[in-house]
Structures are given as structure tokens and as C-alpha cells.
Amino acid sequence: MKFIIRDDDLNHFSKSSDISRWYSDIFVQDIPVSFSCIPFINPVGDMYPAHMPQEYKEFSIIDNPELFDYIKGNTLIEILQHGTTHANKKEKGQMRFEYAGTVPKEEAKRGREELERAFGAPVSIFVPPHDWIDTAGVLSVENAGMNIIRGRGAGFRNWIFRPAYVAVFIRMLWFKCVYIFSRKQGLLKTPAYPHVLNFGRHKEMCSYRLEDPDVFAGLEYAHRTQGIFVVVTHLHFYDAEKKARLLQLTVRARELGAEFVRPSTIFI
Numbered sequence: 425m426k427f428i429i430r431d432d433d434l435n436h437f438s439k440s441s442d443i444s445r446w447y448s449d450i451f452v453q454d455i456p457v458s459f460s461c462i463p464f465i466n467p468v469g470d471m472y473p474a475h476m477p478q479e480y481k482e483f484s485i486i487d488n489p490e491l492f493d494y495i496k497g498n499t500l501i502e503i504l505q506h507g508t509t510h511a512n513k514k515e516k517g518q519m520r521f522e523y524a525g526t527v528p529k530e531e532a533k534r535g536r537e538e539l540e541r542a543f544g545a546p547v548s549i550f551v552p553p554h555d556w557i558d559t560a561g562v563l564s565v566e567n568a569g570m571n572i573i574r575g576r577g578a579g580f581r582n583w584i585f586r587p588a589y590v591a592v593f594i595r596m597l598w599f600k601c602v603y604i605f606s607r608k609q610g611l612l613k614t615p616a617y618p619h620v621l622n623f624g625r626h627k628e629m630c631s632y633r634l635e636d637p638d639v640f641a642g643l644e645y646a647h648r649t650q651g652i653f654v655v656v657t658h659l660h661f662y663d664a665e666k667k668a669r670l671l672q673l674t675v676r677a678r679e680l681g682a683e684f685v686r687p688s689t690i691f692i
């Protein structure tokens with residue numbers, strides 16, 4: 425089994441001291457952490473995060489040298505792209521996530537280029553804000569030449585007319601049926617598909633949230649299927665309880681003989 429930590433929402437306002445505060449003990453164990461980073465956060469309208477200035481403005485990651493200098497010096501960190509602005513596209517009180525609905529073809533590429541300029545390293549994985557992406561969003565990500573790590577579900581949520589989509593659809597249908605008729609072993613809903621899915625022009629991997637009540641059952645499932653386990657955390661919303669839960673997961677993963685990896689290694 426391969427084990428991946430995906431921490432979401434790193435942005436212009438993040439501080440390196442938060443990374444060292446919550447992850448120095450993880451890094452000491454030689455465990456990589458991937459941060460999905462918002463290239464140009466626009467705080468207006470989205471649910472996250474509340475403490476930011478409520479201005480309709482893009483704040484680029486490139487204006488936070490303290491953060492990217494720290495990250496450049498840490499070989500255990502990989503940067504992923506988390507949307508482009510993470511902004512809600514509807515009025516307050518309603519949600520339409522950034523990569524849903526109309527998404528310009530060049531939008532993902534614009535974000536990718538900014539991250540690569542800031543961190544001086546290739547960025548090859550896209551994480552949709554709120555784990556939600558529509559077909560136009562997928563096409564924009566494909567145009568940027570990236571793969572996707574999404575939430576727990578994949579295979580039924582988007583549709584592009586090409587043979588690879590049909591193949592994945594059939595595979596996921598079979599996967600769901602097997603789950604329904606098998607012993608569920610602690611899983612409360614269909615587990616995250618534990619292998620990389622190939623959609624032709626891009627690939628996808630699914631993930632669990634640290635807060636999922638059956639995240640430990642998901643880990644055991646990934647081990648039994650010799651698959652990949654991805655857990656999603658949030659640097660800005662950590663507390664002692666969540667951190668303890670992450671540590672318990674890493675301890676159990678080590679007992680199961682897991683290999684702790686950077687996410688780009690699974691799409692090669």
C-alpha cells in the first residue's frame with residue numbers, strides 16, 4: 425500500500441510556522457506531505473477562510489516569499505494546484521464552486537504557471553476546490569496537462585465522449601456492485617477507489633477526509649487491495665484531536681508496511 429497526505433488550502437496568507445508546527449514530527453519520520461496550494465486566492469464569496477480581507481481581489485502566492493523559500497528547502501513537500509482562485513461564483517449564501525459550470529480553457533494553466541514560478545518546481549496534479557469539478561473544469565485541467573486528485577467518488581461525476589470514460593464507467597459500476605454484495609468491514613459507504621483511474625487525457629486518484637468516520641476502515645481496505653490511500657487534511661483547521669488522528673493513521677499504516685510517497689509518483 426502507498427500512503428499519501430494531501431493538505432488543502434495553502435495560500436498567500438499561509439505561514440511557514442504553521443507548517444512546522446503541525447508537520448515537523450511527520451517530516452522527522454521521513455513522511456512526505458503534499459500541499460494543494462491556491463495560486464491566486466480571491467477571498468470574496470467562498471466559505472473559506474473567514475479571517476481573510478473581504479476584498480474582491482486576487483492575492484498571488486508569489487507575494488509570499490517567506491512561504492515558498494521555506495518550502496523550497498524541504499524535499500519532503502510536494503506542491504499541488506488547488507483551483508486557481510478558490511472563489512465561489514455565486515452570491516453570498518449560494519455556492520457554485522470554482523471549477524463547476526463555465527471554466528475557461530486556460531484557467532488551470534494560469535494557476536499552474538504561477539505555482540511553478542513561485543516554487544521553482546513542476547506542478548502536475550490538480551485538486552478541485554471542495555473536491556468538486558464539472559466537465560468544463562476537467563477539460564481546463566487536461567489543457568494544462570495535469571492529473572487530478574479528487575474526493576471519495578470518481579467515474580460517475582463527469583462524462584466526456586471517449587473510450588477511456590466508458591471503460592472507467594464500467595469498472596466503477598463493477599466496483600460499486602462488489603462493494604454492495606461484499607462484507608463492508610467497517611466502511612460506511614463505498615470506499616475510495618484504491619487505484620489510479622485512467623481517463624485517456626488525464627488520470628485521477630480518490631481520497632478520504634481525515635474527519636471521515638470510516639477513514640481507518642478505508643486504510644485497511646487500501647491495504648487489503650494493495651492500493652493507494654490518500655488522506656485530506658487542512659493546515660488552517662488543525663487542532664490537537666485532528667493531529668492525533670493523523671498520527672494514529674500513520675502509525676497503523678507503518679504497521680501495515682505502507683510506503684509513504686509523494687503523489688506525483690503514483691501517476692508515472
Ligand SMILES: [Zn+2]
Nearest residue numbers: 432433553554
Ligand atoms: Zn479548498
